[in-house]
Amino acid sequence: QVQLVESGGGLVQAGGSLRLSCADSGRTFESYTMGWFRQAPGKEREFVASISWNEVNTWYADSVKGRCTISRDNAKNTVYLQMNSLKPEDTAVYYCAATVQRSGSRETDFSSWGQGTQVTVSS
Numbered sequence: 001q002v003q004l005v006e007s008g009g010g011l012v013q014a015g016g017s018l019r020l021s022c023a024d025s026g027r028t029f030e031s032y033t034m035g036w037f038r039q040a041p042g043k044e045r046e047f048v049a050s051i052s053w054n055e056v057n058t059w060y061a062d063s064v065k066g067r068c069t070i071s072r073d074n075a076k077n078t079v080y081l082q083m084n085s086l087k088p089e090d091t092a093v094y095y096c097a098a099t100v101q102r103s104g105s106r107e108t109d110f111s112s113w114g115q116g117t118q119v120t121v122s123s
Helices: none
Strands: 004-007 010-013 018-024 033-039 046-051 058-060 068-073 078-083 092-099 117-122
Touching (some): 004 092, 018 033, 018 092, 018 117, 033 068, 046 078
Parallel strands (some): 010 117
Antiparallel strands (some): 004 018, 018 078, 033 046, 033 092, 046 058, 068 078, 092 117
């Protein structure tokens, strides 16, 4: 069973960087495709990035491509989202998610979710 806990959110100025982490306390982390989503106030949750179980494949939303990097360390049961050149429009609650599918970019692809971590980018 997957149990996801995000960390690393916070307040940062525009142009700054943050690295989000998501740790899984379960025992089958390496079996899952992992993803990051975000939800801004008043908006629907949207896809940010995802990564296959073996790190061979990664997928990104156009809005973050070139600024964000998703990675994972299966030995640590952790997935990361490195975010650079942050913009005020990146302000949102960021969620980690897991799926047994080989890939995923839709909210409905993912069956397990963390509680989220707040990222606020000031202008």
